Amino acid sequence: MEQMKRRKFLGISAAGMAAVAGSSVLMPAIANAANVAGWPAAAFDAKALDAAMKDSIDTTSVKVSTKVHLTAPTIAENGAAVPVTVDVDHPMTADDYIETVYLYVDHNPTPLASAFHFTANSGQAYFQERIKMAKTDMVRAVAKTNKGVLMASKPQEVKVTIGGCGG
Amino acid sequence: MNLTRRDFMAMMGIAGATGFLSPSAIASSWGSGKDPYEIDDYGNVTLLHLTDSHAQLLPVWWREPGTNIGTRKQKEWGVTPHLVGDHKLEYYGIKAGTPEGYALSCMDFDTLAHKYGKIGGYAHIATLVKRYREQVGKKAILLDGGDAWQGSATSLWTKAEDMVGAQNLLKEDYFVGHWEFTYGADRVEYLLKHKLKAKFLSQNVFTIPWDELVFDPYDIREINGRKVAIIGQSFPFTPIANPAYFVPKWAFGIHPGHMQKMVDECREKHHADIVVVLSHNGADVDKKMASQVKGIDIILGGHTHEIMGPRPVKINNTLVINTSTNGKFLARFDLDVGKGKLKGWRFHYLPIISNMIPEDKEMVDYITKVRAPYAKKLAEPLAVTESLLYRRDNFNGTFDQILCDALREEMDCEAAFSPGFRWGYCKLPGETITMEDVMGQTAITYPQVTVTEYTGAELKNVMEQVADNLFNPNPYYIQGGDMIRVGNIQYTMDPGETIDKRITDLRIGGKMVQANKRYKVAGWGAMQRVEGTPVWDIFAKWLRSKKTVSAKTRDLPVLTKNMAGNPGIAYPKDYDL
Numbered sequence: 006m007e008q009m010k011r012r013k014f015l016g017i018s019a020a021g022m023a024a025v026a027g028s029s030v031l032m033p034a035i036a037n038a039a040n041v042a043g044w045p046a047a048a049f050d051a052k053a054l055d056a057a058m059k060d061s062i063d064t065t066s067v068k069v070s071t072k073v074h075l076t077a078p079t080i081a082e083n084g085a086a087v088p089v090t091v092d093v094d095h096p097m098t099a100d101d102y103i104e105t106v107y108l109y110v111d112h113n114p115t116p117l118a119s120a121f122h123f124t125a126n127s128g129q130a131y132f133q134e135r136i137k138m139a140k141t142d143m144v145r146a147v148a149k150t151n152k153g154v155l156m157a158s159k160p161q162e163v164k165v166t167i168g169g170c171g172g
Numbered sequence: 173m174n175l176t177r178r179d180f181m182a183m184m185g186i187a188g189a190t191g192f193l194s195p196s197a198i199a200s201s202w203g204s205g206k207d208p209y210e211i212d213d214y215g216n217v218t219l220l221h222l223t224d225s226h227a228q229l230l231p232v233w234w235r236e237p238g239t240n241i242g243t244r245k246q247k248e249w250g251v252t253p254h255l256v257g258d259h260k261l262e263y264y265g266i267k268a269g270t271p272e273g274y275a276l277s278c279m280d281f282d283t284l285a286h287k288y289g290k291i292g293g294y295a296h297i298a299t300l301v302k303r304y305r306e307q308v309g310k311k312a313i314l315l316d317g318g319d320a321w322q323g324s325a326t327s328l329w330t331k332a333e334d335m336v337g338a339q340n341l342l343k344e345d346y347f348v349g350h351w352e353f354t355y356g357a358d359r360v361e362y363l364l365k366h367k368l369k370a371k372f373l374s375q376n377v378f379t380i381p382w383d384e385l386v387f388d389p390y391d392i393r394e395i396n397g398r399k400v401a402i403i404g405q406s407f408p409f410t411p412i413a414n415p416a417y418f419v420p421k422w423a424f425g426i427h428p429g430h431m432q433k434m435v436d437e438c439r440e441k442h443h444a445d446i447v448v449v450l451s452h453n454g455a456d457v458d459k460k461m462a463s464q465v466k467g468i469d470i471i472l473g474g475h476t477h478e479i480m481g482p483r484p485v486k487i488n489n490t491l492v493i494n495t496s497t498n499g500k501f502l503a504r505f506d507l508d509v510g511k512g513k514l515k516g517w518r519f520h521y522l523p524i525i526s527n528m529i530p531e532d533k534e535m536v537d538y539i540t541k542v543r544a545p546y547a548k549k550l551a552e553p554l555a556v557t558e559s560l561l562y563r564r565d566n567f568n569g570t571f572d573q574i575l576c577d578a579l580r581e582e583m584d585c586e587a588a589f590s591p592g593f594r595w596g597y598c599k600l601p602g603e604t605i606t607m608e609d610v611m612g613q614t615a616i617t618y619p620q621v622t623v624t625e626y627t628g629a630e631l632k633n634v635m636e637q638v639a640d641n642l643f644n645p646n647p648y649y650i651q652g653g654d655m656i657r658v659g660n661i662q663y664t665m666d667p668g669e670t671i672d673k674r675i676t677d678l679r680i681g682g683k684m685v686q687a688n689k690r691y692k693v694a695g696w697g698a699m700q701r702v703e704g705t706p707v708w709d710i711f712a713k714w715l716r717s718k719k720t721v722s723a724k725t726r727d728l729p730v731l732t733k734n735m736a737g738n739p740g741i742a743y744p745k746d747y748d749l
Contacts, residue, residue, distance in 0.1 A: 078425050079648040082411045088381075088423070135381065141671075164649060167637045168412045168699050169591060 048117050054109060057116040058147075061107050062155055067147050070156035073106075075146045077161050084165040086135040091146045091158065093130035097123070103130035104151045110136065111143045118144075141165050208271070209300060209529070211307075214518045215508035216396040218308045219448065220301060223317025223474030224497035224595070226351075227327035227335050229539045231293035231526035232597035232612075234498045235281045236260070236479060239566040239747075241740040243668045245645040246456075250739040252485060253455045253478035253494060257742030264482040275500060275523035276479050278742055282560055285600055289527035292499025294338045294539060296524050298532035300502055301342055308506075311395050315346045316370060317474030317495065318406065318452040322351035323595045325611035326546055331355055334542045336367045341535055344370040346391065350407030350452050350475060354617045356418045373404025373450065375434045376427045386422055389434050392442045398509040401444035403434050403468075405451040407475060409651045415618055415699050426457060426648055428464045435467040445509050448472065454652035455480050455494045462490035469514045470505060476652045477564065477594045481521030491517070498597055499524055550608035554715035557605055558722035563596035563613065566642065566740075568657050570723035571596060571613055576659025578714035579707075583623050583694035587631075587680050588659030591697040592638060594652070605715055610708050614696075620704030621696045628685040631693065632678055635663070640671040658727050659694075665729035677730075 051057035055065045076090040093103050102125040108118045118136045130148060138144075145160040240256050242248025255263050257279050266272045274284040275291065305312050320339060321332035332355055339347070347370040352360055364372045364387075375389035390403040408426040411419055431449070438444040446469045451458055454476035462471055466488070473480065473494040480494035481501060495503045501523055508516040543550070563569035568576070576588040596613040599605055626634070634656065641651040655665075662679040678685045685691070696707040715721065731747035741747065 076429065079646070080409060080412055080651075082416060082423060082425070086381075088383075133383075164640075166412065166640075167634060168416075169414075169638070169697060 045120065048120070049115055051115065051117065054111045054116045057109060061117055061120065062147055062149060064155065067155045067157040069159050070148075073146055073148050073156050073158035075144065075158035075161055077144050077163050079162070080164045080166060081138060084138050084140075087138050087144075087163055088133065088135050089144060090133040091131065091148075093148045093156075095130060095148070095150065097125050097128055097130065099125045100151075102127075102151050103148050105149045106130055106132065107147045107149070108134075108136070109145050109147070110138055111145075113137070113139060113142065138163060138165055209303070209522060211304070211504065211506075211520055213308060214506040215516065216311060216398060217400055217446070217507040217509050218304070218312040219470070219472065219503075219505040219507065220304060220312055220314045221317065221450075221472040221493070221495050221503040221505070222297065222314075222499065222501070223452075223472070223495045224319040224477055225292070225294075225316075225335075225499045226319055226323025226497060226595040227321060227332075227615075228292055228324060228498050228597065228612075229294050229326070229334065229338060229543070231290035231296065231524075232498055233285055233600060234291050234500050235285075235560075235562045235564065235598050236276065236278045237565045238278045238742040239740060240478075241566055241643070241667050241735065241738055243643055243645075245668055246643065246647070247645075248456070253476070253480045254740040256740055259739035259742075260479065266482065271525050271528070272482075272523060275525065276482075281562075281598075282600060285598075288525055291526060292524050293526050293531070294342070294499065295531035295535040296526045296529040297499055297502060298342055298535040299529050300522065300524065302532060304504065305343075313345045313393065313395075313400070313402070314342060315402065315448075315450045315472055316344045316348075317450055317472060318348045319351045319474065319497075319595070320347070321349075322354060322617075323612065323615060325550055325608055325615055326543055328611065328615040328617070329546060330542070331359055332363060333367065336363055337538060337542060338535065340367075340369045341538055345393075346370055346402050346404065346450055347372050348374055348404040348406045348450050348452050350410060351414070351616075353406075353410050353419050353422075354414050356617075357420075357422060373402060374406040375403055375431055376408055376425055377406055378423045380421050380423050383423075390438055392438065392444060396509075398445040398511075399443055400509070401435075401438035401442065401447045403431070403438065403447065403449045405431070405449055405453055407452040407454075407652075408457065413651050413653065415701075417701060418617070426453065426461065428461055431461065432465045432467075435465060439467055439512075443512075445512050446470070446507065446514050451475075454650060455492075456647040456650040457652075458492050458494070459485065459487055460647040462487040462492050465490075472503070483521075484519055491519075493519070493521075495521075497595065550606065550611075552607040553604045554607060554610065554712055555605050555718050556720045557599050557601060557603060558720055559601055559724060561599040561605075561723065563598075564594055565654065567655050567728050568726040569596075570726060571599075572657035573659070573723040573726050574721050575613065575707075575711055576657055576727070578711050579621065579694040579696070580659050582710045582714050583621065585623055585692045585694040587661050587691055587693045589634070589693055589695035590657035590659070592654035592656050594654055605721070607708075607712060610711050610715070614706075614708045614711060616697060618697060619706040619708065620698065620702050621694060621707050621710050622698055622702050622704050624693050624695060625690045626693050627687065628678070628689050628691065629687040631661075631685060631691060632675060632687075633672075635675050635678075636672050639665065639667070639674045643667040643674065644671070661727060663729045664732065666732040666734065668732070668734055675729075 048061035072094040074092045081087045141164045143160045146158040242254025374387040377386045449471045455478045458473040471492045477497035478494040484491040504520040506518045561571040563571045579588040638656040664677040
């Protein structure tokens with residue numbers, strides 16, 4: 006038991022709310038911190054995908070790039086904690102790096118699920134988090150470089166089902 | 173049919189003219205009076221695969237489904253394994269009425285059953301396994317694809333220990349899981365650590381939330397100077413298809429990306445010469461995984477209880493099989509493994525027809541001993557069946573029909589649901605249904621019967637959700653069960669539609685279902701913890717009171733006309749086609 010606890014603790018400190026690899030400066034956007042300076046309240050409060058995208062990245066259409074890898078289960082084992090991983094294949098140098106990665110769930114009550122900020126020192130634009138999904142829906146990630154270039158992942162459907170009846 | 177033919181020709185190419193048993197060669201060896209289990213030795217590695225025995229220590233009757241639909245949207249129309257009856261025989265070039273024809277098709281099942289006898293049985297399997305081990309020596313590996321621990325009374329009552337004993341006697345080498353997990357994580361870990369001698373492998377089971385592997389993902393075995401990598405894949409939908417509370421700290425999933433990583437690791441780090449995946453994905457998921465992951469030579473598949481044998485399916489450079497259920501088949505791959513690649517192979521898909529294989533004495537003694545404490549309880553006669561009882565089919569099997577009848581009458585409900593499980597063996601007309609047979613349809617660790625008041629909308633949603641597990645065009649949504657079984661519910665079904673649109677004209681007792689009206693529905697196998705009487709007690713009570721039973725009609729849907737001519741339907745008239 007002692008060991009388990011220790012591992013759990015280490016896991017928490019290493020991973021934060023979302024297991025993030027190699028990021029020295031990281032500001033996970035926490036949804037209830039509405040009064041924090043610079044908090045993009047409008048983006049997180051938007052009730053529809055278009056509005057959430059408009060408020061966060063100022064556009065509703067972003068070209069899909071094979072560089073943005075979104076991994077999510079095809080079927081959620083637990084809709085209350087769906088594991089999602091985003092990994093952006095892009096340089097992380099002082100003059101060209103991924104600054105922010107946005108994650109949207111099309112029909113969640115507030116479609117912008119998270120926004121993770123990176124710097125060149127992060128080394129890699131990568132994170133894993135667990136999101137809540139009310140029903141079968143599309144999940145999509147949009148990465149923004151420091152120069153403002155936007156690229157989207159291929160959207161992925163995650164099914165939230167009643168279960169049962171397996172062979 | 174063009175594709176099928178090309179597929180076949182491609183296979184001839186890879187196996188080489190001598191390396192491939194042509195369908196006619198198979199048929200002739202079964203009819204010639206020669207020992208059909210005699211196999212010429214070939215190559216330097218032999219894989220023996222069995223899967224999904226569902227804890228049937230003794231031989232049983234097993235009828236192939238009469239309905240196993242693949243749709244055009246799924247690109248599975250007329251594609252193996254979505255072939256039944258004569259379509260299946262034609263595809264594999266096997267004659268009806270032969271022992272192999274009996275094993276592969278549902279046609280004339282009663283008649284052929286009387287002629288050829290029961291299938292499977294661990295004592296018969298053991299004889300064949302021992303024989304091949306003696307023949308090929310240490311180059312043989314025996315792989316069990318899971319679902320060995322559930323499906324019988326004795327497995328439930330011994331919490332799978334009876335099956336572990338049988339697996340150890342067979343000297344199984346590798347194992348993966350699905351229903352095994354319904355005994356709970358602690359029991360699984362205990363049996364794997366302290367009892368089972370086979371090595372349990374899974375590249376797709378992780379701890380929550382830290383994503384650490386729970387089991388070894390693969391093993392490398394050196395045989396005749398070649399390195400054979402075996403990667404395990406447990407059932408990806410375990411906490412969705414079965415109650416998640418049994419494994420609250422484990423996450424599953426298909427994880428093709430991680431599978432690729434494991435394959436690369438086996439090849440690059442361990443210099444594996446071939447990579448074999450022991451899979452409980454189900455046939456449709458295996459086929460898609462084979463198309464996505466590079467470097468797998470062979471997928472030994474299970475879960476969906478398909479006949480995907482006599483010849484393997486080839487997807488890119490991967491050979492995919494599925495080895496049926498209930499001990500009906502033993503698959504044997506003889507491989508010529510070269511440095512870093514598979515040079516040649518021969519494949520044998522061997523029906524375990526119990527009358528044709530003597531029992532292994534050691535296994536018989538073990539089975540007798542392990543069953544002895546329960547023998548009396550198992551043998552209790554409950555009722556005689558006048559008609560053939562079976563479960564496996566896309567829609568209501570006859571055994572489920574009488575189970576739904578029992579649930580409705582005993583629970584005083586207007587309708588009933590029963591899960592679309594694919595295990596559960598048959599009873600022939602005139603046979604006595606015993607307590608053992610009831611358990612053979614119901615032995616699960618969450619057997620409570622519930623009465624639920626569904627609104628019409630909820631009822632339809634349940635049915636739509638389950639239908640989407642069968643007919644979703646993306647194979648990664650195919651969980652591997654059949655359609656939910658219904659009692660006194662009538663509907664029209666279009667398998668080619670999308671979720672929420674497949675079911676129309678939904679009725680209970682002939683009356684249109686109203687979205688807001690509530691209906692009392694009996695069921696079992698709930699996903700949440702519930703209180704209730706075990707389903708076997710209710711079924712047994714009903715059978716005792718009836719004395720004789722029969723399932724002449726089934727609550728089948730009407731299928732839409734676009735399903736006409738589907739080679740996954742053996743009896744189209746049953747569906748008004």
